[in-house]
Amino acid sequence: MLGFFALLGRKTLDSFGRLGRATLFLLRALAGLPSLLPRPTLVIQQLYSIGVLSLLIIVVSGVFVGMVLALQGYNTLVTFGAEQSLGVLVALSLLRELGPVVTALLFAGRAGSALTAEIGLMKTTEQLSGMEMMAVDPMKRVVAPRLLAGFIAMPLLAAIFSFLGIMGAYVVSVATLGVDDGAFWSQMQSAVDFREDVMNGVIKSLVFGFVASWIAVFEGYDCEPTSEGVSRATTRTVVHTSLAVLGLDFVLTAVMFG
């Protein structure tokens, strides 16, 4: 019994220690952001590997989520004769919730894990130490560009996800389920509020992008420099980001729409 409490205490202290390290790490990374101003290519390169290379999974997922949403929504709405409101249902679901949340979960699996593994391997193979000994700060050269690129890429990916989801739903609704073309768009136009729905979705994706990128770069930088350590850090990135996104989504939804 005493051993259990000792273990609990140790785990709790470890968690607080990690949280403290992560916070200091974030402050150092943020302090490195101004150094990127004269060198935008560093961020552009990362935008390519984090954003552009994530497009395939975002595009395919967005289209299929939209199509499935249309099919499921239609089955429910048709019971009440409200199937012409399918556009509204799809748009609100995607813009408010599914776009930011699913994109963040996919981002964690595709780009977050890659960021952690890349930085972790750079640490394991002494590339970060080598950089430090060449008087180049890895926080400015490696971490800050990736953090900023993740923060920028995430809302753009979420916007693409939501747009393609709506287009996927449109194809299924109008072409196969017989929903009226005009009703699909006009009802969406009248029910979706730009500030309330679109901007709140953008704010969510900005928050998720920031948190997901922070977790990914921190886990890579803080990992044990062994192959097993990198593997564990990569797993932690996906798990912690997913949990953080789902938890934050609840909090943000309660604040924005509660």
Next chain:
Amino acid sequence: MTSAPADKPSDVLVDVKNLCFRRGGRVIFEGVSLQIRRGEVTAIMGPSGTGKTTLLRLIGGQLRPDSGTVTVLGQNVHKLGRDALFRLRRRMGMLFQSGALFTHQSVFENVAFPLREHTDLPEPLIHDLVLMKLQAVGLRGARDMMPSELSGGMARRVALARAVALDPTIMMYDEPFAGQDPISMGVLVTLIRRLNDALGLSSVVVSHDVVETSQIADTIHVLSEGRVVESGSPEELARSESAWVKQFMRALPDGPVAFHYPGPSLEDDLLGVR
């Protein structure tokens, strides 16, 4: 212990005084003092696990000692702020045991990296400088290769070209001969001495390869159990009366450093109660 001859203070580039360092509960250094002099190749030798690489990291300011001082080029490394430390590091080069090459960049880009980071030189000049550095290590023809395509010895030579790209004052080598075939080893031995003399460097070589290091070192400091057990020229150490130094320099399997790791007696292990 043979003490090195007294020198003018300006001859001393690195001055380590009463250095104590612990990792976890383990004592790595307990009162280590040594000096590295201008223009010399100084070797830090000792068996694996004696903290030779840790000493390089302490000199480079990547680790902080528990007590004692490390003065490099007249500056106390561990009293410097981050910016001042980075300015000092521009005058230090380090060759890591793994090479630490950037795997996503070609040989050329690796060597160009410090030049691009720290200078505003025009691209044609960077091109020429990189080729000259690669020529010095015999790998000008490998400029377009990726690190994954290089042998271990070639990777270390590229890393050496990168480390001297900014013409450092002090060059530190972490186990440069480890895991090398005889030809690569011979090349590295020659390169370290030749670069030291041609570029006017001062070199610190951390190694446990006695023969190769003795060929090029002017001074050797032998570390054991957290202390410098003896210092002197390779010839002086070869004549040493210390049983420990004799065992290390002649690669004897048994001596003060016992062949068997401490543990219960064999009788207890085999015949004792289970």
